[in-house]
Structure formats: C-alpha cells, structure tokens
Amino acid sequence: MFAALTVIAALGAEPSPKQVELLKTFRSEFIEITPGKGKYPKSFAMGRAKGPAAEQPAHKVTFDYEFHVAKYEVPQNLYEAVIGKNPSRWKGPRNSAEMFDHKEAIEFCRKATAMLRAAKLINVKQVIRLPSEAEWEYTARAGTTSLYSFGDDAARHVDYAWSTENAKSNDPPVGAKKPNAWGLYDVHGYLWEMCSDPWHDDYRGAPSDGSVWAAGGGKDHYVARGGSWKDKAAADEQLSAEVKEHGARRGVGVSLRADRGVNERNDQ
Ligand SMILES: [Ca+2]
Numbered sequence: 608m609f610a611a612l613t614v615i616a617a618l619g620a621e622p623s624p625k626q627v628e629l630l631k632t633f634r635s636e637f638i639e640i641t642p643g644k645g646k647y648p649k650s651f652a653m654g655r656a657k658g659p660a661a662e663q664p665a666h667k668v669t670f671d672y673e674f675h676v677a678k679y680e681v682p683q684n685l686y687e688a689v690i691g692k693n694p695s696r697w698k699g700p701r702n703s704a705e706m707f708d709h710k711e712a713i714e715f716c717r718k719a720t721a722m723l724r725a726a727k728l729i730n731v732k733q734v735i736r737l738p739s740e741a742e743w744e745y746t747a748r749a750g751t752t753s754l755y756s757f758g759d760d761a762a763r764h765v766d767y768a769w770s771t772e773n774a775k776s777n778d779p780p781v782g783a784k785k786p787n788a789w790g791l792y793d794v795h796g797y798l799w800e801m802c803s804d805p806w807h808d809d810y811r812g813a814p815s816d817g818s819v820w821a822a823g824g825g826k827d828h829y830v831a832r833g834g835s836w837k838d839k840a841a842a843d844e845q846l847s848a849e850v851k852e853h854g855a856r857r858g859v860g861v862s863l864r865a866d867r868g869v870n871e872r873n874d875q
Pocket residue numbers: 680793794795796797798799800833834
C-alpha cells in the first residue's frame with residue numbers, strides 16, 4: 608500500500624486541491640467551436656489573396672468536426688500549476704504566460720492533459736493541444752471575412768486588443784478587452800499565439816480539412832498568429848487575422864491558447 612502511494616505521488620497523478628481549482632477554472636473557460644451550426648460556416652477561406660506571400664494562396668478549409676478553444680491565452684497561474692514554475696517577465700496570476708518556447712508549450716499541453724484526466728475533468732479521448740493554424744484562423748475570424756474579427760475599422764482595434772498604442776504602462780490580465788463573436792479574448796494583440804503547425808513559406812499544398820500541416824515544414828520553425836502588444840495597431844501585417852511569425856522564439860510576446868481536441872483524428 609505504501610509503495611503504491613509512493614508511485615502515484617512520483618508520477619504526479621493526483622493534482623493538489625489548489626491545482627484542481629485552477630484546472631476547473633481552465634476547464635470552464637473553453638468555448639465550443641461548432642462549424643456549420645448557426646451563423647458559423649462549415650468552410651472558410653484561409654489566407655488572403657492580397658496579403659503577404661506567406662498568406663497566399665487563399666484556400667478553402669472545411670471542418671467536419673467540432674472542437675473547443677480556450678477563451679483566453681493561458682494565464683500564468685495555470686501555467687505555473689501545470690509546469691511548476693512561471694517564466695514570465697511581467698508577472699500577474701491572470702496575465703498571459705510568456706517566455707517559453709514551442710517545445711515547452713507542447714509539454715504544458717501534455718501535462719495539462721494528464722492532470723485534467725487525473726482530476727476527471729476530461730475523458731481519455733480528450734487532449735489539450737495547440738490549435739492547428741487553420742483552427743486558429745477559423746476561430747479568430749469568427750465567421751467574418753474582414754481584416755479584423757470586428758470589421759475593417761482599425762480605429763476600433765483599441766477596444767479589442769492590447770498593442771503599442773495602449774499597452775504601455777499597463778499590465779493587463781487576460782480578458783480585459785472585448786471578445787470576438789465566439790467569445791474569445793485577446794485574439795488580436797496581447798501575445799502572439801503558437802500553433803501546432805511548422806512553418807511553410809506559403810499555403811501551396813496546405814490541407815483543406817483543418818488539420819495540422821505537418822509535412823514538409825521548417826524543422827525549428829512554427830506558426831504563431833495574431834500580433835502582440837509590441838506591434839502597432841495600424842499595421843495590417845501585425846493585426847489582421849492571418850498574420851503569423853516563424854522562428855522558435857523564446858521571449859516576450861509568444862503565448863499559447865490551448866485547444867481541447869475531441870476528435871481522435873486531430874488528437875496528438
Ligand atoms: Ca493574442
């Protein structure tokens with residue numbers, strides 16, 4: 608009996624009450640994404656014909672499944688509860704976690720999945736993972752075809768996002784600005800958000816089913832989307848829904864928005 612308990616503790620299978628509390632909050636903050644239902648189309652045009660080369664060609668992506676996306680970038684109190692440390696430069700329990708790299712983001716997802724399962728907050732078929740780039744853009748657009756998820760008027764950006772225009776001297780928690788139509792906050796600005804996909808120079812050959820484009824990508828480069836508080840609101844390249852960066856950045860301005868996969872095909 609004693610040996611068995613020791614093994615469980617060593618594996619970290621039983622989250623502490625404080626961890627469970629944060630995991631419950633995390634679990635409660637997922638938005639169900641339902642392509643093809645209500646006002647949301649099953650298909651959308653990913654990329655843009657007149658955008659940078661990396662965002663061309665615009666191509667049709669169709670979702671035959673539903674999934675869940677966290678309404679916030681992962682906050683620091685959750686990141687610390689899962690990983691055991693908080694690497695963020697600007698501290699705040701409900702500020703977005705930062706200063707970690709793509710491999711550490713994958714590790715966060717793996718550990719969060721194990722802890723949520725141990726706490727019986729998700730089932731064995733559900734995993735926490737980074738979104739595919741197609742899933743990110745679909746949820747960011749929220750049924751729109753405009754430059755921003757709230758339309759084409761850059762002057763409204765300040766109501767929805769933290770950028771260089773309004774972030775100085777602020778230390779905001781997640782969710783302080785307006786959400787998009789899905790109820791997702793800080794999609795534009797605040798921190799760049801990591802996707803599962805490795806970097807490709809353009810969309811030629813990209814999948815059309817919403818899945819991660821794993822084949823042929825850059826080895827140490829990945830996709831990040833949405834701009835950050837260090838980018839200008841007026842710069843289309845930083846704030847349109849299609850923007851992404853490459854490079855394994857470990858530094859300020861890269862975060863993750865966890866995605867709760869419910870279909871086995873996309874689980875990873
Ligand atoms: Ca963001």
